[in-house]
Amino acid sequence: MASNGLRDKVAIIGMGCTPFGVHRTKSTDDLLVDASQEAMKSAGVAQKDIDAYWLGTYGTGVSGITLSKPLKIDYKPVSRNENFCATGSEAFRNACYAVASGAYDMAMAIGVEKITDSGQVGIPFVAPPTDGTRSEMTPTGGFALLFQAYAEKHGVNRDDLKAAMTHVAWRNHKNGSKNPRAQYRTVLDKKTLSCAPTIAGSLSIFDCGGLSDGAAAAIIVRAEEAHKYSAKPIYVKGLSFVTGPGTGQLNPRYDFCSLPEVSAAASDAYRQAGVKDPRKEIALAEVHDCFTITEILLMEDLLFADRGQAWRNVLDGAFDMEGRLPINTDGGLKAFGHPLGASGIRMLYECFLQLRGEAGERQVDNGRKLAMVQNLGGFPGEMVGYVSIVGSALA
Amino acid sequence: MSGILAYGAYVPRYRLAREAISVPPAAGTGAETRGTRAVAGYDEDTTSMGIEAARVALGGHDLMPDALYLATTSPAYGEKNNSTLIHSVLGLDRSVPAIDCNGSFRSAAGALHIGLFRPARSLVVSADVRTSKPGGADERDAGDAASALLVTSGKEPVIAEVLATASLTMEFLDRWRVGTEAVARTWEERFGMEVYHDLGREALAAAMKKAGITAADIKHVVVASPNTRALRSLPKALKLNASDDFVASVGNTGSAHAGLRLADVLDRASPGETIAVICLADGADVTLLRTTELLTQRRAPVPVAALVAKPAISIGYTKFLEWRGMLATEPPRRPDPLDPAAPTTLRINDWKLRYTGSRCKACGEQHYPPQRVCQQCRSVDLMEAVRPKTGAGTVVTSVVDRLAWSPHPPLTMAVVDLDGGGRVQTEVTEVDGLELGPGSRVELTFRRLYTTRNGIHNYFWKMRPASEGRAA
Numbered sequence: 001m002a003s004n005g006l007r008d009k010v011a012i013i014g015m016g017c018t019p020f021g022v023h024r025t026k027s028t029d030d031l032l033v034d035a036s037q038e039a040m041k042s043a044g045v046a047q048k049d050i051d052a053y054w055l056g057t058y059g060t061g062v063s064g065i066t067l068s069k070p071l072k073i074d075y076k077p078v079s080r081n082e083n084f085c086a087t088g089s090e091a092f093r094n095a096c097y098a099v100a101s102g103a104y105d106m107a108m109a110i111g112v113e114k115i116t117d118s119g120q121v122g123i124p125f126v127a128p129p130t131d132g133t134r135s136e137m138t139p140t141g142g143f144a145l146l147f148q149a150y151a152e153k154h155g156v157n158r159d160d161l162k163a164a165m166t167h168v169a170w171r172n173h174k175n176g177s178k179n180p181r182a183q184y185r186t187v188l189d190k191k192t193l194s195c196a197p198t199i200a201g202s203l204s205i206f207d208c209g210g211l212s213d214g215a216a217a218a219i220i221v222r223a224e225e226a227h228k229y230s231a232k233p234i235y236v237k238g239l240s241f242v243t244g245p246g247t248g249q250l251n252p253r254y255d256f257c258s259l260p261e262v263s264a265a266a267s268d269a270y271r272q273a274g275v276k277d278p279r280k281e282i283a284l285a286e287v288h289d290c291f292t293i294t295e296i297l298l299m300e301d302l303l304f305a306d307r308g309q310a311w312r313n314v315l316d317g318a319f320d321m322e323g324r325l326p327i328n329t330d331g332g333l334k335a336f337g338h339p340l341g342a343s344g345i346r347m348l349y350e351c352f353l354q355l356r357g358e359a360g361e362r363q364v365d366n367g368r369k370l371a372m373v374q375n376l377g378g379f380p381g382e383m384v385g386y387v388s389i390v391g392s393a394l395a
Numbered sequence: 396m397s398g399i400l401a402y403g404a405y406v407p408r409y410r411l412a413r414e415a416i417s418v419p420p421a422a423g424t425g426a427e428t429r430g431t432r433a434v435a436g437y438d439e440d441t442t443s444m445g446i447e448a449a450r451v452a453l454g455g456h457d458l459m460p461d462a463l464y465l466a467t468t469s470p471a472y473g474e475k476n477n478s479t480l481i482h483s484v485l486g487l488d489r490s491v492p493a494i495d496c497n498g499s500f501r502s503a504a505g506a507l508h509i510g511l512f513r514p515a516r517s518l519v520v521s522a523d524v525r526t527s528k529p530g531g532a533d534e535r536d537a538g539d540a541a542s543a544l545l546v547t548s549g550k551e552p553v554i555a556e557v558l559a560t561a562s563l564t565m566e567f568l569d570r571w572r573v574g575t576e577a578v579a580r581t582w583e584e585r586f587g588m589e590v591y592h593d594l595g596r597e598a599l600a601a602a603m604k605k606a607g608i609t610a611a612d613i614k615h616v617v618v619a620s621p622n623t624r625a626l627r628s629l630p631k632a633l634k635l636n637a638s639d640d641f642v643a644s645v646g647n648t649g650s651a652h653a654g655l656r657l658a659d660v661l662d663r664a665s666p667g668e669t670i671a672v673i674c675l676a677d678g679a680d681v682t683l684l685r686t687t688e689l690l691t692q693r694r695a696p697v698p699v700a701a702l703v704a705k706p707a708i709s710i711g712y713t714k715f716l717e718w719r720g721m722l723a724t725e726p727p728r729r730p731d732p733l734d735p736a737a738p739t740t741l742r743i744n745d746w747k748l749r750y751t752g753s754r755c756k757a758c759g760e761q762h763y764p765p766q767r768v769c770q771q772c773r774s775v776d777l778m779e780a781v782r783p784k785t786g787a788g789t790v791v792t793s794v795v796d797r798l799a800w801s802p803h804p805p806l807t808m809a810v811v812d813l814d815g816g817g818r819v820q821t822e823v824t825e826v827d828g829l830e831l832g833p834g835s836r837v838e839l840t841f842r843r844l845y846t847t848r849n850g851i852h853n854y855f856w857k858m859r860p861a862s863e864g865r866a867a
Contacts, residue, residue, distance in 0.1 A: 121728045122798060131743050132735025132853040135822055137808045141796030149792035152833040201794035247770040249820040250762055252812050256792050
């Protein structure tokens with residue numbers, strides 16, 4: 001029994017991504033049409049060429065009809081996926097397997113979310129009938145639990161940890177300012193970022209990813225077919241998705257200082273992709289900076305930093321655009337925004353652009369040929385973790 | 396022997412300073428501006444406070460009640476029996492009846508009377524959450540509390556035996572509440588006081604005659620009445636020395652008051668002392684008690700004086716009005732909490748009401764809430780029921796969530812490792828201003844989390860900052 005992966009078996013030949021933000025004039029249907037049209041144009045294919053679809057949306061629609069109706073898809077399979085904030089990655093992953101299996105020649109993975117129509121703060125939550133014992137804690141609160149625990153375990157001064165969080169926000173905003181599709185494009189100074197009133201624990205609004213409307217899409221074919229469509233296909237090297245046992249909230253051995261689901265997905269993806277030293281082999285990583293504290297822990301879970309040291313590395317600029325391993329070059333959830341179902345594919349979109357040398361003024365040029373997407377969903381202790389590695393060349 | 400087996404009381408942490416009441420007193424209702432009144436928290440009601448008092452009354456010994464009565468004028472639900480929840484939380488056998496005595500202030504004296512003359516052990520819980528319209532007397536003079544007395548007329552040794560009782564019933568108009576209204580209306584308080592003085596004097600005389608004692612034999616006097624003026628003045632009118640009436644610090648707690656004051660007396664009394672309990676509500680009910688040697692071995696684990704003296708959390712007047720439903724405030728732009736579904740809730744009663752988890756018989760791992768598959772050794776269906784060893788625990792990490800929906804924002808959550816094993820992620824109440832963090836000690840308390848739009852009260856356990864040594 002093993003997770004064999006599908007290294008170099010499938011390729012991405014085209015992608016699309018709408019600007020993320022508060023789209024008052026665009027509906028869910030509009031966003032889906034925009035992202036899918038751009039992806040098809042990018043791949044040079046037409047809708048009739050696509051054999052199957054995977055639609056990721058957390059709560060904006062149910063069933064494949066959410067996609068087939070606006071696109072007028074003619075009697076093709078459309079699966080709807082949901083896996084918390086990793087929903088988009090889940091759609092991509094299933095599309096990859098379908099193509100790799102030979103069942104279909106070409107598949108589209110597309111993710112969408114329309115958040116801002118609800119008029120509420122935070123993620124509109126859809127829940128089954130409840131027994132009333134579940135807390136009303138927000139995701140912000142849930143991730144803020146990491147702050148005290150990390151500071152306590154590693155003996156980090158809370159002000160230093162907050163300074164590292166501020167650095168994450170500052171850098172991701174700076175990166176986002178160079179991205180025309182990002183929701184927030186203003187460079188903010190650290191004083192402004194660090195002085196905002198807290199909304200949960202030590203997290204202020206500036207420590208939170210922006211919730212937005214948006215969609216992103218990818219078109220996948222078997223690797224050996226890729227050059228028929230694209231001169232610069234991007235190959236899937238590793239693809240790992242892990243669901244934890246959900247026991248962090250009841251298991252006294254969980255320390256709230258790591259996200260074990262992400263660790264497990266990372267080591268699986270590195271093995272699949274043959275990555276031995278991630279710090280030297282990965283050109284850039286798009287990671288799930290839902291909150292600034294999350295990004296700090298992720299650096300350790302992804303082996304980009306030693307345990308207890310990520311906050312220091314962050315402050316030293318290790319993960320800035322000019323640093324040893326650029327993180328969230330497109331602005332991340334923080335500045336690009338976070339339409340839940342689209343985010344995983346948006347991260348992939350940045351890797352796609354970077355590896356093809358199409359990232360414009362935020363182009364990373366460190367000679368490495370691999371990029372990482374790391375996406376997660378849930379709460380610390382009850383989480384789904386996703387890590388994929390893509391590359392510009394076949395092994 | 397008829398008498399009291401055990402007792403307990405509960406006074407909420409929150410206090411409203413009377414001088415903070417910014418609506419001027421209505422003419423003719425007095426103008427007491429000194430002292431404080433106890434205020435049931437936003438997550439408390441007569442049922443949850445009754446549970447806290449009952450937990451104190453049942454702490455430190457293994458006597459369990461054979462019947463349960465809840466007396467209140469401010470029940471959490473109408474039509475639905477509220478004592479059933481207390482019964483379930485206490486883990487009483489289903490064959491033990493739980494009966495609400497709702498409606499009038501006399502119900503408290505009545506429930507006690509029933510209990511004292513049943514051979515089985517009766518747990519008589521009394522609780523009230525009291526206010527009036529802004530500017531009224533009850534807003535100022537009343538208070539919120541609960542008390543619980545475990546009583547019997549069986550053969551078991553008691554801590555205070557009944558010497559005699561006397562009861563007078565008389566129809567007159569002192570206070571009343573109409574149908575669905577939230578608060579009472581009252582006649583001029585002085586008129587009721589005059590009538591109650593006469594009733595109290597006459598009933599006490601009758602009881603003393605039955606018991607063969609005189610006023611000089613009475614060491615402690617406990618008076619309870621919805622008429623605060625009568626409550627405060629009767630002992631003087633009868634030339635008796637009364638115990639602290641708690642009106643200045645806690646307020647007149649209505650149904651709970653006789654039990655609260657009696658608990659305070661029992662906290663301090665020596666064996667062989669006589670106590671007169673005088674309840675004035677549409678009549679007079681007098682119970683003469685004499686303490687026994689057993690009292691010194693079975694005092695409540697939490698004395699009333701400690702509840703009254705415990706550092707209070709002051710709340711402002713607008714918060715008080717909001718909590719009592721007298722001031723509707725703007726809701727947050729967050730989804731309202733869902734109704735707890737009836738079948739879903741019934742299935743997990745052991746967890747939700749009794750905090751019962753599961754312990755793996757193969758490896759000893761504890762799970763809260765209960766799990767079928769062990770998180771440690773993955774054994775399946777090898778679980779036995781387990782409850783937290785002490786009810787207290789230590790914070791691993793915590794957060795103040797200002798974005799979350801809460802009836803009293805911000806919401807405080809903590810990850811807590813329970814003493815004796817197991818971990819929970821739980822809401823913490825009564826944090827106001829207190830810094831929680833790794834290492835903080837907390838303990839379980841049963842609360843009403845919120846009431847849904849559909850009027851369903853959602854009760855569950857929370858943690859509160861621990862006062863070590865308290866009954867858990």
